[in-house]
Amino acid sequence: MTSSPDGSGYFLYHSIGMYPGKAEAMARALDDYAHIWGTPDDSQWPQVLEKRQRFIDLWSGLIGAEPGTLTSAENVTTALLSLVGGLPAEHLRGRSLLVAGDCFPSLHFMLVGLAPRLGFTLRTVPLRPGEGWVRDEDMIAAWDESVGLALLTFVTSTASHRCDLDTLVAHGRRMGSLVGVDVTQGIGLIPYRVDAPEVDFTVSTSLKWLGGASGGGILHVARPLLEECRPELRGWFSQENPFSWDLDAFKFAPDARRFDHGTPSALACLGSIPALEWNVAADAEAMLAHNRALSRRILNAAPELGLSLVSPDDDARRGGSVMLRLPEYADPAHTVATLRASGLYADCRGSLLRLSPGSVTTADGVSRLLDQLARMRAAA
Numbered sequence: 001m002t003s004s005p006d007g008s009g010y011f012l013y014h015s016i017g018m019y020p021g022k023a024e025a026m027a028r029a030l031d032d033y034a035h036i037w038g039t040p041d042d043s044q045w046p047q048v049l050e051k052r053q054r055f056i057d058l059w060s061g062l063i064g065a066e067p068g069t070l071t072s073a074e075n076v077t078t079a080l081l082s083l084v085g086g087l088p089a090e091h092l093r094g095r096s097l098l099v100a101g102d103c104f105p106s107l108h109f110m111l112v113g114l115a116p117r118l119g120f121t122l123r124t125v126p127l128r129p130g131e132g133w134v135r136d137e138d139m140i141a142a143w144d145e146s147v148g149l150a151l152l153t154f155v156t157s158t159a160s161h162r163c164d165l166d167t168l169v170a171h172g173r174r175m176g177s178l179v180g181v182d183v184t185q186g187i188g189l190i191p192y193r194v195d196a197p198e199v200d201f202t203v204s205t206s207l208k209w210l211g212g213a214s215g216g217g218i219l220h221v222a223r224p225l226l227e228e229c230r231p232e233l234r235g236w237f238s239q240e241n242p243f244s245w246d247l248d249a250f251k252f253a254p255d256a257r258r259f260d261h262g263t264p265s266a267l268a269c270l271g272s273i274p275a276l277e278w279n280v281a282a283d284a285e286a287m288l289a290h291n292r293a294l295s296r297r298i299l300n301a302a303p304e305l306g307l308s309l310v311s312p313d314d315d316a317r318r319g320g321s322v323m324l325r326l327p328e329y330a331d332p333a334h335t336v337a338t339l340r341a342s343g344l345y346a347d348c349r350g351s352l353l354r355l356s357p358g359s360v361t362t363a364d365g366v367s368r369l370l371d372q373l374a375r376m377r378a379a380a
Helices: 020-039 044-063 078-082 105-118 136-143 166-177 266-281 284-301 331-342 363-380
Strands: 069-075 095-102 120-125 146-154 178-182 201-203 218-221 320-327 347-349 350-356
Touching: 020 044, 020 266, 044 069, 044 136, 044 218, 044 331, 069 078, 078 105, 078 218, 105 120, 105 363, 120 347, 146 166, 166 178, 166 347, 166 363, 284 363, 331 347, 331 363
Parallel strands: 095 120, 095 146, 146 178, 178 201
Antiparallel strands: 069 218, 201 218, 320 350, 347 350
16 A cells, blocks of 8 residues: 555545645644633634634735625535525515525535525526536527526536636626625635635635635625625624623624625634645645646546546636546445555545546645546556
8 A cells, every 4th residue: 555645646626725835824723723712811702703804805906805794604505505694685586586406405405405495496407418518608598588597507517627717707787687606616726816706705615726624605695685685694793792682682794794694604714824825835836737747647647547528628618626536346435445556546426536636736746647548448
């Protein structure tokens, strides 16, 4: 067995991202939290909220969000619930909410449940038979003036397809729709800004390519939409002063804090700060070039390995992952276990082998991956 403590054979950035020194950096951040939270004085909340604001500020800088338009969330599902549940009724009631059939399933599950109560029709654009992602032109064909809100997936989790945001958002503006983007599978590797093109809201987590902690999600809402929203998921942190407990004087905070509700998941934010700081300091162009070089080796080798490509071959239309279809004779669980035994870490969704080389993955790791896949094919 070949171990890989340095991450050279790590291909799971579509799940949990890594960066050099992650364990040590997170340990220091969490130890700092434990010291603050475990000290018997009255300084816990001021210090923790200041660090949570650091998380928010880092995220705002990462995606070019105006100050006061972004807040933390537990995950993309609760972030989208906060946004959809706070919209003025005219945006959705009697209209359609448009999503692609390859959106993150959790969001679709939630929207199916919301549709009857909020009075919108959920319009899901399907994949064409035998294809790995929903085509942008099919989204546009289904996107008429009845669409009150469209949720776009920046990069898909099943094909690493990167949508054409410029074209889709421009079409949405012509249709008079609100446009939101789930950037979870691309942010931290693929450049994204909330104003290029200008969108109404953005949801994400700090996992994946950013390498943050679970529970460290975000919601960005652009003005003036933010000021129109009255979230039904609300609580003491939705106020200008969270420590005001006057039951008859509730008033939403004037900024993105109105999308907060109960006590925030500050621990996840603090645990994600080192990852965000590392990403900000990294050479973004070099990091993407590293991913592209390693991904190209996998793409070029796939046909000889009997693996069919599910992701776009074009770098401009692909996120950071390479998704390959295993042959019918290959058992996905056995494939993953065999790779793991060789210090190579990937996963499968059904027969879909997902490979995402990132900053700690090396050229040697890719060579070992391709050699192991070749041996597995020869043994079949």
